[in-house]
Amino acid sequence: MTRLGAALAAIVALLTGCAAGDADGSGGTAGFVAGDGSVTIIPAEHRAEAPVLEGETLDGDQLSTADLQGKPLIINVWGSWCAPCRAEAPELVKSAEELGDSVSFLGINTRDTVAAAQAFERSFGIEYPSLSDPDGVLLLQFAQLPPKAIPSTVVIDAEGRVAARVLGEVNATTLKGIVEDVTAP
Template sequence: MGVRRLAVGLLAAAATAMLLSGCTGDGRESDCDSAGGIVECAPEQRSAAPKIAGELLAGGSYDVVDQRGKVVVVNFWGSWCAPCRAEADDLENTYQATKDAGVTFLGINVQDSRDKAIAFEEGRVSYPSIFDPGSRLALDMDIPPNTIPATVVLDREGRIATVIRAAVRQEGLQPIVERIAAEAPAPAGQR
């Protein structure tokens, strides 16, 4: 049991280090603020998100590139995850409160069966979710599947602005989303 706990701790530390270096333009972790499982990067220190595309639970396909110009809140979740169930209302309420400000939400379902994922979402959230049972998108984002739920906020240019490695509450998430939505776009030469 002790070895397993140590291995999980080392994996989480390594993932956090990779995530922090991904937020910075020059690899300096100190350029991003990190506290309480939340990593926030200033606009000039943000890096582009990896490709986020796939098959939607409800059918059809999704590519985050089509959302350029909007703030995109990406939430990694599973029907088997108790904290995911606890945060679902807060995510939906934040989505409803911010969508008129050019904000959209996307769920990414991991390590699940399609039927369980669809049943979980029904009546809980109105935004789409990508079906990613192999957790490929989470791993591409340096979010190990054992840290689900996780929420990533992309700015209007598709860059990683904030990563939250815990269940979210509306009173914590909404101010972050509103702050990123209120940012002025970067001048063309700085994109």
Template sequence: MERRRATVAIGTAAAISLFAISIGAPRVRDAVDRDVDVVLDEPGEYQQPLEGADGDVAALPAVEVRTVAGEVMSTADLVGTPLVINLWFAACPPCVREMPEFAEVHAEFGDRVRFIGVNPIDEVDRMLEFAESVGVSYELYLDPFGRFTDALETASFPLTVFVDADGRILARDGVLDADGLRERIALHFRIPTSRSA
């Protein structure tokens, strides 16, 4: 009986690990062992992490990502202007909900803040097709090996990171709507919104 329970427990742990790896969030697989606040009980539904669920990385990690043309570049090359970096993918429901909001705010702030989308899951055609369908025109990059996602200690999607011109990570957030995104841009980059100007 004990042997059967142990076998069931091992099988369950293996299934959870395989699911976490299959969704393409490389750090999520560690959540099972680290007792962090990540909801894994609704497969396919990527929820906003509870406070403290994502890591606390102080500087933008310098790792390789791919452009939509397939070229390799370092995320260190992004530093030099305020950045809003959004990690997302097309099968993530909260990502889908917030993408049009990001497109709207990008239209307002894109001349002062550089918006970046990083996708660790989708193939380039799927990524571009979806982005176009929701009006996203800002820069998009692929993270096919999850290096950037891992380096940010990402626990769930979407994740938005606010980075200053010197490469310091100022804040991290889960799902954001347009107003929340505007507020954070005004707060972290001291750029007034059109509503507060």
């Protein structure tokens, strides 16, 4: 099976698992694929170009990851219906504050209504943008280290290459360490 085929199979499995969940944003958590917290860091010489993700944010603006190049980009995949996503949200807010302008943050909201996702962001004080990806189309673009659990966090290095992934909840300390690892010379 090709890398792309394997990535697509993983994403289909993720979305199939999510389909049994409560995609209406009403708070159900049954049927989603949860991660185990595993961290994968790719050595610089083996990193592949990250996909350029484009779409509409939860605020209705158009956004492209091409506009966020030049510094590391932390992409967090989440859903308002996901209990681990609610547990990690304060850690992501803390990370965004601690890392400041040295990195960019972007959320990818999946399997949600815009209203439920916006309420989640207000509730947790999330100020960085999130792309709306109700059908998982953006997630399908990741061939190397696909975000195959909810939540997942992918770190793109300053050169625009996929550098690391966390499957499951991430905390501020771990995320800071990952950023330090992927930016080290």
